[in-house]
Amino acid sequence: MTFSGAAMIAGVMGYPVKHSLSPKLHNYWLAHYAIDGVYIPMEVHPDNLVKVVSTLPYMGIKGCNLTVPHKEQVIKILDGISEIARRMGAVNTLLCEDGKIFGTNTDAYGFIQNIKSHVPSFDFSKGPTVVLGAGGAARAVCAGLLDEGVPRIYLTNRTRKKAEHIRDSISKHIEVIDWEAREDILAEAHLLVNTTTLGMAGFPELDINLNRLPNTALVTDIVYKPLETKLLHTARLRGNPTVDGIGMLLHQAVPGFEMWFGARPEVTQTLRDYVLQGIK
Numbered sequence: 068m069t070f071s072g073a074a075m076i077a078g079v080m081g082y083p084v085k086h087s088l089s090p091k092l093h094n095y096w097l098a099h100y101a102i103d104g105v106y107i108p109m110e111v112h113p114d115n116l117v118k119v120v121s122t123l124p125y126m127g128i129k130g131c132n133l134t135v136p137h138k139e140q141v142i143k144i145l146d147g148i149s150e151i152a153r154r155m156g157a158v159n160t161l162l163c164e165d166g167k168i169f170g171t172n173t174d175a176y177g178f179i180q181n182i183k184s185h186v187p188s189f190d191f192s193k194g195p196t197v198v199l200g201a202g203g204a205a206r207a208v209c210a211g212l213l214d215e216g217v218p219r220i221y222l223t224n225r226t227r228k229k230a231e232h233i234r235d236s237i238s239k240h241i242e243v244i245d246w247e248a249r250e251d252i253l254a255e256a257h258l259l260v261n262t263t264t265l266g267m268a269g270f271p272e273l274d275i276n277l278n279r280l281p282n283t284a285l286v287t288d289i290v291y292k293p294l295e296t297k298l299l300h301t302a303r304l305r306g307n308p309t310v311d312g313i314g315m316l317l318h319q320a321v322p323g324f325e326m327w328f329g330a331r332p333e334v335t336q337t338l339r340d341y342v343l344q345g346i347k
């Protein structure tokens with residue numbers, strides 16, 4: 068990787084940030100498209116977030132991604148945020164322009180594009196979606212699904228209050244279901260999404276019996292380590308179509324790269340294999 072004194076700079080800000088796959092991903096695209104630019108990790112303590120972000124435009128930095136724990140905190144200091152970021156109450160992409168800083172959120176886009184790229188014929192409007200979990204990822208997933216015309220979302224979470232909060236702030240098309248009743252609603256599902264951390268390496272397994280799920284229902288997991296979670300494995304063995312989670316990370320990065328570096332990058336199998344090295 069080479070870049071000159073005129074290189075465009077962007078990066079990812081988090082605390083911690085060393086686990087982030089974004090530098091690998093964006094620097095792959097920069098090299099692939101021979102763009103004079105660089106994408107760097109920026110470990111910023113939450114106490115310093117305001118100072119650091121306010122300084123970005125004065126350093127000639129094009130913008131950055133934000134990851135845990137900065138996605139909500141940053142909003143109060145921005146000059147503007149997109150409608151989707153406002154709806155989600157979280158920002159994952161910043162753009163610096165003319166001394167001002169704008170925020171948007173590309174997680175919903177990434178989630179939806181991942182499904183569309185794997186199953187182009189999938190019709191979101193054809194039936195209800197069951198969403199497991201009610202953290203930040205679930206909020207993005209629900210916002211994306213509603214924009215695609217999903218008629219109803221059954222949202223179920225161990226802590227019911229968090230699911231109710233998402234329903235109250237996003238849409239009346241969301242129906243909150245008790246975590247204990249999660250298997251009862253599977254019979255209606257056209258799409259099943261896991262947004263919890265259950266099934267991720269180092270976390271407990273997701274406990275769910277898929278017997279009632281129609282075998283035409285699409286099953287997807289936002290966990291990508293392991294790439295094929297137990298949920299996806301079980302679903303695949305019983306004949307359900309499945310989509311793994313790494314594509315959400317790859318696709319959510321596309322709009323930011325285009326804004327900062329001026330080229331719309333492609334998510335290819337080569338990129339996917341490259342990013343997956345070492346995380347399978």
Ligand code: ATR
Nearest residue numbers: 200201202203204205224225226229262263264265
């Ligand atoms: P993110 O922002 O990435 O979505 P998060 O906010 O930490 O991450 O959310 C993690 C999700 O996994 C939550 O829905 C959490 O449920 P609670 O809201 O009840 O905490 C869910 N989760 C984590 N461990 C769980 C467990 N042992 N059983 C059930 N749900 C669990």
